[in-house]
Amino acid sequence: MDSETPTIHFDELLERLLDAIERSDVGKCMEVLRAADVEDTAKLVDRLSADKRTKLFEILTPEQSAEVLEHVYYFQGADIIEELEPDAAAQIVTQLDSDDRADLLNELKDNDSEAILDELEDDVAEETRRFMAYEEGTAGSLMYSEFVSFHMRMTVEEILNDIQSKRDKYIEYGVQYAYVLSARKELKGVLPVRNLLFAKRDQTAADIMIPNPTTVSAGTTVLELENLFEQYNFLGLPVVDAKHRLIGIVDREASTEALQEAATEDLLKFQGLMGKEELRSMPLALRSRRRLSWLSINIVLNLISASVIAFHQDTLEAVIALAVFLPIISDMSGCSGNQAVAVSMRELSLDLISPKEFGRVFVKESTLGMINGACLGLLIGTLAWIWKGNAILGLVVGGALALNTTIAVCVGGLVPLLLKAFKQDPALASGPILTTVTDMCGFLLILGLASMCLPYLV
Amino acid sequence: MDSETPTIHFDELLERLLDAIERSDVGKCMEVLRAADVEDTAKLVDRLSADKRTKLFEILTPEQSAEVLEHVYYFQGADIIEELEPDAAAQIVTQLDSDDRADLLNELKDNDSEAILDELEDDVAEETRRFMAYEEGTAGSLMYSEFVSFHMRMTVEEILNDIQSKRDKYIEYGVQYAYVLSARKELKGVLPVRNLLFAKRDQTAADIMIPNPTTVSAGTTVLELENLFEQYNFLGLPVVDAKHRLIGIVDREASTEALQEAATEDLLKFQGLMGKEELRSMPLALRSRRRLSWLSINIVLNLISASVIAFHQDTLEAVIALAVFLPIISDMSGCSGNQAVAVSMRELSLDLISPKEFGRVFVKESTLGMINGACLGLLIGTLAWIWKGNAILGLVVGGALALNTTIAVCVGGLVPLLLKAFKQDPALASGPILTTVTDMCGFLLILGLASMCLPYLV
Numbered sequence: 001m002d003s004e005t006p007t008i009h010f011d012e013l014l015e016r017l018l019d020a021i022e023r024s025d026v027g028k029c030m031e032v033l034r035a036a037d038v039e040d041t042a043k044l045v046d047r048l049s050a051d052k053r054t055k056l057f058e059i060l061t062p063e064q065s066a067e068v069l070e071h072v073y074y075f076q077g078a079d080i081i082e083e084l085e086p087d088a089a090a091q092i093v094t095q096l097d098s099d100d101r102a103d104l105l106n107e108l109k110d111n112d113s114e115a116i117l118d119e120l121e122d123d124v125a126e127e128t129r130r131f132m133a134y135e136e137g138t139a140g141s142l143m144y145s146e147f148v149s150f151h152m153r154m155t156v157e158e159i160l161n162d163i164q165s166k167r168d169k170y171i172e173y174g175v176q177y178a179y180v181l182s183a184r185k186e187l188k189g190v191l192p193v194r195n196l197l198f199a200k201r202d203q204t205a206a207d208i209m210i211p212n213p214t215t216v217s218a219g220t221t222v223l224e225l226e227n228l229f230e231q232y233n234f235l236g237l238p239v240v241d242a243k244h245r246l247i248g249i250v251d252r253e254a255s256t257e258a259l260q261e262a263a264t265e266d267l268l269k270f271q272g273l274m275g276k277e278e279l280r281s282m283p284l285a286l287r288s289r290r291r292l293s294w295l296s297i298n299i300v301l302n303l304i305s306a307s308v309i310a311f312h313q314d315t316l317e318a319v320i321a322l323a324v325f326l327p328i329i330s331d332m333s334g335c336s337g338n339q340a341v342a343v344s345m346r347e348l349s350l351d352l353i354s355p356k357e358f359g360r361v362f363v364k365e366s367t368l369g370m371i372n373g374a375c376l377g378l379l380i381g382t383l384a385w386i387w388k389g390n391a392i393l394g395l396v397v398g399g400a401l402a403l404n405t406t407i408a409v410c411v412g413g414l415v416p417l418l419l420k421a422f423k424q425d426p427a428l429a430s431g432p433i434l435t436t437v438t439d440m441c442g443f444l445l446i447l448g449l450a451s452m453c454l455p456y457l458v
Numbered sequence: 459m460d461s462e463t464p465t466i467h468f469d470e471l472l473e474r475l476l477d478a479i480e481r482s483d484v485g486k487c488m489e490v491l492r493a494a495d496v497e498d499t500a501k502l503v504d505r506l507s508a509d510k511r512t513k514l515f516e517i518l519t520p521e522q523s524a525e526v527l528e529h530v531y532y533f534q535g536a537d538i539i540e541e542l543e544p545d546a547a548a549q550i551v552t553q554l555d556s557d558d559r560a561d562l563l564n565e566l567k568d569n570d571s572e573a574i575l576d577e578l579e580d581d582v583a584e585e586t587r588r589f590m591a592y593e594e595g596t597a598g599s600l601m602y603s604e605f606v607s608f609h610m611r612m613t614v615e616e617i618l619n620d621i622q623s624k625r626d627k628y629i630e631y632g633v634q635y636a637y638v639l640s641a642r643k644e645l646k647g648v649l650p651v652r653n654l655l656f657a658k659r660d661q662t663a664a665d666i667m668i669p670n671p672t673t674v675s676a677g678t679t680v681l682e683l684e685n686l687f688e689q690y691n692f693l694g695l696p697v698v699d700a701k702h703r704l705i706g707i708v709d710r711e712a713s714t715e716a717l718q719e720a721a722t723e724d725l726l727k728f729q730g731l732m733g734k735e736e737l738r739s740m741p742l743a744l745r746s747r748r749r750l751s752w753l754s755i756n757i758v759l760n761l762i763s764a765s766v767i768a769f770h771q772d773t774l775e776a777v778i779a780l781a782v783f784l785p786i787i788s789d790m791s792g793c794s795g796n797q798a799v800a801v802s803m804r805e806l807s808l809d810l811i812s813p814k815e816f817g818r819v820f821v822k823e824s825t826l827g828m829i830n831g832a833c834l835g836l837l838i839g840t841l842a843w844i845w846k847g848n849a850i851l852g853l854v855v856g857g858a859l860a861l862n863t864t865i866a867v868c869v870g871g872l873v874p875l876l877l878k879a880f881k882q883d884p885a886l887a888s889g890p891i892l893t894t895v896t897d898m899c900g901f902l903l904i905l906g907l908a909s910m911c912l913p914y915l916v
Contacts, residue, residue, distance in 0.1 A: 037685060071689075073808065088575065129618050163655065176634065176652075193652055194634075197618065227495060235693075253710065260718045278801050280822045288829045291797050295834060298793050302786045303841070309782045316781050323774050323781045324767045327788045327897065328760045335756050339749050343736050346722070349797070350531065352504050352737065354468075364738045371746045376753060384760070387768075439785065 010040055021048075021056050029056060030064055045080070046281045054083045054238040057092070067096030069104075075279075078107035090119030099144040100253070102131035106141075139225060140218030142258055143239045143248030149179040152188050152206040156199045163193075176235055178356055179246055180209045181213035187238055187246045189213060191338075215240045218247065222262070223282070223351070225255040263349075265427070301432055305330075305439035319450055319457045322389055325397050328380065329442040330435075332401060333408040336372060337434045340365055340412030345427065348420055355421040361413045369409030370402075377402025392456040400446035408438040468498055479506075479514050483740055486521055487514060491529075495784060499529040503538070504739045514543045515550070524553030526915035527562075532736075536565035539574070548577030557602040557712070560589030564599075597683060598676030600716055601697045609658030610646050610664040614657045621651075634693055637704055638667040645696055645704045666752060673698045676705065680720070681809070683713040723885070759890055763788075763897035767798075770905035777915045779846055780908055783804040783855050786838065788893075789834040790859060793865040795892045798823055800869030803885065806878055813879040819871045826858075827867030835860025850914040866896040 013036055020028035036044055045053065046070070057065050058081055069077045069092065081089045081104060093101050093116060105128060113132075127145065134140025134423045150159055159178075167421040180189040189209030199208045212323040214228060215238050228237060229252045264429065278287055309316065309380050316322055344361065347353040353361070381398020413432050416426035419433075450457060472809020478486035494502055503511065503526070514537055515523050524848065527535045527550065539547045539562060551559045563571040563586060571590075575583045585603065591656060594599025608617055617636075638647040647667030657666045672686065673696050686695060687710045694709040736745055767774065774780055802819065805811040808839055811819070843849050870892050874884035908915060 031866050037689070042808070043810050107729050158654065164507070177536075193655070197621065197651070197654055231495065253714070256711070260714065260721065263718060263721050278799065278804075280805065280819070284822075284825060284829070288826050291794070291826070292830055292833055294835075295790065295793055295830065299786075299790060299834065299837065302789050306782050306786050310779075313778050313781075317775070317778045320771050320775045320778075321768075323771075324764050325783065326781065327767070327785050327901075330785050331760050331788070331893070331897075332753065335753055336749070339752070343738065347738065350500065350763060352501050361738070366741075367742055368746050368749070371742070372750055372753065376757065377749055379757065379806070392649075434721070435789070439789075443785075 010043065013040065014044055015323065017044055017048075017056075018052065018167060021052055021059070024055075024059050026059050026061075026064070028061065029068075033068055039397070042073055042076060045072050045076055046279060050083060050283075053080060056087065058082055062088075062091035062095055062191075064091040068130070069096065070100075074103060074107065075105050079282075082108055082112055084239035086112075086115035088120045089116045092119060094124060097144050097146060098127055098131055098248075099142065101130050102134075102141070102244070106132050106136075134218055137222045137258060138218060139216045139220040139222075139239050139250045140226075140248075142254040143218070143250040144254075145245070145248045147179055147249045148430045149181050149246065150191070150205045152180045152182060152209070154205050155201065156196060156203050156205075156208065157201040159205060160196060160201075163196075179238060179249075181246060184243075185245045187213070187215060187240050187244055190238065204427065213238060215244075216250065217241075222255055222258045225250060226259055229255060272445045291304060298432060301436040302439075305436055308440055308443040309447065312451065313446050315451040315454065318454060319393070321384075321393065321445060322397075322450055323447060325380070325384065325400075326443060329397075329401055329404060329446055330439045332376060332380075333404045333442050334435050335439040336369070336376075336405045337412030337438050338431065340369075340409045340431045341426075342414055344413050344416040345430070348416060348426065354415070355417045358414060358417060361417060362410060363407050365413035366406060369406035372409065373402040373405030376405055390457065392453050396446065396453055396457070400442065401450055404438060404442040404445050406442050408434070411437050468501065468827060471498065471757055472502055475506075475514075476510065479510050479517070482513075482517050484517050484522070487518065488525075491526055497894050499526070500531055500534060503530050503534055504737060508541065508741075511538060515542055516546065520546075520549035520553055527554065528558075530567065531651050532561060535562050537740075538572055540566055544570075544578045545572035547574045550799060552582060553585060555602050555604060556585055556706075557590055558602065558639045560586050560592075560599070561742060564590050564594075592676055595680045595716060595720070596676060597678040597680075597695070597697050598675045598706075599709045600680070600683075600712040601676070601708040602605075602712075603706045605637055605704070605707045607639050607704065608649070608663045610638045610667070612661065612663050612813060613659065614654060614663075614666065617660040617663060617872060618654060618659075621654075637707075638663045639704060642701075643703045645671070645673060645698055645702055648696065661819030671696060673702075674708065680713055680716045684717055687713060724742040737811070756890060759894040760897075763894055763901060766898055766901040767905065770901070770909065771907040773912065776912060777851070777908055779842075779851065780855075783838070783842065783858075783904060784901060787855075787859055787862060787904055788897045790838075790898050791833060791896040792893050794863045795826070795832075795866035795870030795896050796889065797869045798827075799874055799884075799888045799892060802871050802874040803888070806874060806884065811875070813875045816875060819875060820868060823867045823871035824864065827864035830867065831860035834863055848915065850911050854911055854915070855904065856908045858900065858907055862896060862900040862903050865899050866892070869895050 015030055016346055017032045020032060033041055033044065048056065057068075060068065070081065071081075081093065084092070093104060096104065105116060108116070117128060120128065131140070131143075131145075134397050150162070154162075157433060176193060177195055178191045179187060180191050188206065189211045190213040191209045191300075195208050214234070215231065216228070218224065218239055218241070220239075225237065228234065234252065236249045239248045239250055241247050265320060278290060344353070348355070377400075378397040379398075380401050381394040383394075384397040385394030414428075415430045415433050419426040419429055463653075471490055475490045478490060491499055491502065503914065506514065515526075518526065523582060527538065530538075539551065542816055551562060554562065563574060566574070575586060578586065589598070589601075589603075608620070612620075634648045634651060638649050640646050646664065647665045647669045648662060648671040653666050672690065672692070674686070676697055676699070678697075679836055679859070683695065686692070692710065694707045696704055699705050699707045736748060738745075802811070806813070835856040835857075835858075838859050839852040840916060842855040843852030870879055870888075873888045873891050877884040
């Protein structure tokens, strides 16, 4: 994990690590893992088979294991911990910071995390349970409890002496701010430690602190946090309970990472990779099952929309050329609708639109849908006319695409708002709802129009 | 922009702002804009018509305009600046930090940014041009030049006096670290200003600095930066030129935001919203044209794959039931393939896979594709059999879906790697390439198999 080391080829590192695990050579294992840079450490752990990986974490000390865990992705950490015996896992997670520990245990199955919690020391277990209970994406789930606080009556002199005597610990915490508390542990102020540079020795913490600091509660959402951080340029925000007692600090970095994580999850959900992340190093059966769970919902939706075609077989049999245009209508409407979905998702995530502004979105999207529908319909209608030399066929095909594009663009723009208004996750459900609606409408339009014009088409 | 103010309804704020613009009441405009929290400021600017917005930024002073610009999204800022006269725009952008100014000008059309650069003071223009020249996503494009540096021979006493005398400026910079330079401006060390707390007055900067700090060059990529930040927990990294002279600082936040921005762009590109962002407040013609540019590529690809159906019309006419399954094959294979695309994109972005590891991905995806293909094929084949009471029809439909799922999953897994290996952007092109290939193969398979088994199907 030292970037100064000359680059060693990844395959060689992997070979050395496998060899060291084989020989249970702990020193050598850590040497290889420390020689790799951050991304290679994650990749090394990714490429170990499950039993090699378990053996590695069995021979490392808890401290060494925790060091490695801090350098791999959190979902890898969860996989590793899940494979270990509860007592071994407990010894490792004890070494982690309170927020990382809770995050990791929350990734595990309930009975696995319970087994590990039972093995932790009582006060650590209690704190961890409290942290785990906070809802994902709230300040409670992102905060850490390793902060530095001083009583408000302490003088600068006393504080400086305290800092000198506990220098190592404070440096490890990377302290930028200290928190000033009353005797009842209520938060009274924030003290940027730099301010100690400008203060007289006999002033008290209360004299030089920033009083009445902005605070958040454990339930504050990550979006609200991000707004506060943007607004005030804070590095961290104190989290207080109902009695205004300081219970933790949430820092800007954790908040930004949580938002980033949420954006990535949205991208994966669009492709129906729900639940935990998929990596190719995971067992085949698990990967297959996770992907199938989504595909099986999709196949049902597909059958529903395809049933429209089944009910219009006679029309289709009479004008077989229509079959060529069915997948085009389906795919093009889907594309147009998905563009509108993406714009709505983006505007929602930027808070540029509220979930209730249906009217605005409808007006904006219906006009755009009509324009784009007219362009695409004209194009495809002309092609159909030229191909079969039948102007009515061109009208049917082009008209169906034009109308369906308008519908798709409106539905695409509105569905994310509707889902959000009903507190559902738009990333997961918008796509399938959109394509089912647009496929059904598209097939109905083209086959319905065709059966009305049947005498002119055959 | 003060969260303490009781919440005023957004519509009321907008009305007040429109009224203040109408009356050219600058004080009132700023009062409304300052009363709104960050997200509402962006939304207020979003909801102004182009001419109201131009008028607003014409009546505000450059300082006030810059203050507002700092509170809206960067793409909104670019729109605003583009609408102003070059000299008015120049006066506003002069107020921004060096990195923000370069980012903003880079968003504009070349002749617009040139016109503004011509209006800037020579040294500002020169610095801005230098910053603009750095490639997007590199340390050069993210760094700022507003840092605090001291000569290495300065004593703590001298430094403390300097800090006291320039306290306001340093607090505005939010200084955590100072940089220690030689007489030739070479970077010699980093000085966490907190360390001044623990030092004797007669020590020099060189005595208490962290010597030989980790540095990056202007060409360091955002991914490399993120790795360094993760590894060392720095808040900022000094950027040096070839002679090891300090040219700027890139901070963790800017780096993380750039990565997050890239992830969001990927999501938008998946939906074919290329180039600049789309907001519903933009002119209809622009939004329509941007979306159509992507759809028109897509319609050509669709026509290519639909031509396969046109060539097999005879088979389709003989077995019209097949028409029901064409959109299902197309859609299901697309879904399966897109899941593999998402996993490859994720592994590429996490550096868990190199673009050259085709073999590994092929093996992993082909086995998974066969399993999922078999499951889906069996399901849809059985349904086809039951529906028409023809087992051969079931075999044709199920077999085609099974084979095409395998193909789609392999192609989906490999296309992002191929594009990356050829230095193309996988987010933009993977989807269309995948669906074109899988649609063509799918239609060929089902119609080809059907024509081989035609005697048993009619």
